[in-house]
Amino acid sequence: HASVRDGLKMSSARSFGFIHNDVKDLERLLSKYRENDQEQLIFVAIEALYSMSGELAPIERMVEICEHYKAILIVDEAHSCGVYGEEGRGYVDQLGLADRIPIRLVTFGKAYGAHGAMVLGSKDLRTFLINYARSLIYTTAISERTVERIYRNVIDPDNEDRRVKLKENIARFRRVFSSETLISDEQSPIQILRGTRNELQLLNDRLKKANIAAKVILPPTVPEGKECIRIVIHAFNSDSELDLLIQTLKQQK
Secondary structure, eight states: OHHHHHHHHHHTOOOOOOOTTOHHHHHHHHHHHHHHOSSSOOEEEEESBOTTTOOBOOHHHHHHHHHHTTOEEEEEOTTTTTTSSGGGOOHHHHTTOGGGOSEEEEESSSTTOSOOEEEEOOHHHHHHHHHHOHHHHTSOOOOHHHHHHHHHHHHOTTHHHHHHHHHHHHHHHHHHSOTTTBOSOTTOSEEEEEOOHHHHHHHHHHHHHTTOOOEEEOTTSSOTTOOEEEEEOOTTOOHHHHHHHHHHHHHHO
């Protein structure tokens, strides 16, 4: 995410990328840098659900690798909190790995429809961030009214019904389009259709005419050759809306 890249620059830490969701490449890098220095602090930052592909990270294997090489895994749950896990606690919670991941990030501006974010971690981590994180120290605190709204939205008793409805809507959409057509995980509310710029623009025009809000994603937001239409399925989408979406997409084919 762009904000993560900005954070890396602010930290002055050396940073290296590994192939997307590739555990072998991650292990290769960790092995290389741990071999050179047994004491250096190594962080591995990933997202649980990637917003530009709709793919879930192979977190279970990444946890094992990070534990083996004594690296600290940071999981951004921006797009997975509120959707996965018991009471919407996130994909990490759904996998039963909350106790093995030192740092998690949760945002309230996605599924919860509010504003702000939080870092989940140990008391030492919280104390460190409060005293040394300049981006936190020199920003305006969230208002009490915003905190109240976040609290109401997170504990809303209707959320579980919404999660059930969301799963039904995703399944309804996925029954029509094969995994060969969609690159996204079958559980993901974010579904991605790839194509050429011309194909995507024509599809975008069709969707607009049908009053369907879906977004064409072009470089530099995604790499060249990864252009796509990003479809986000919601719990409040009716069956007729989903049928219209499916019909419009199938017409393009």
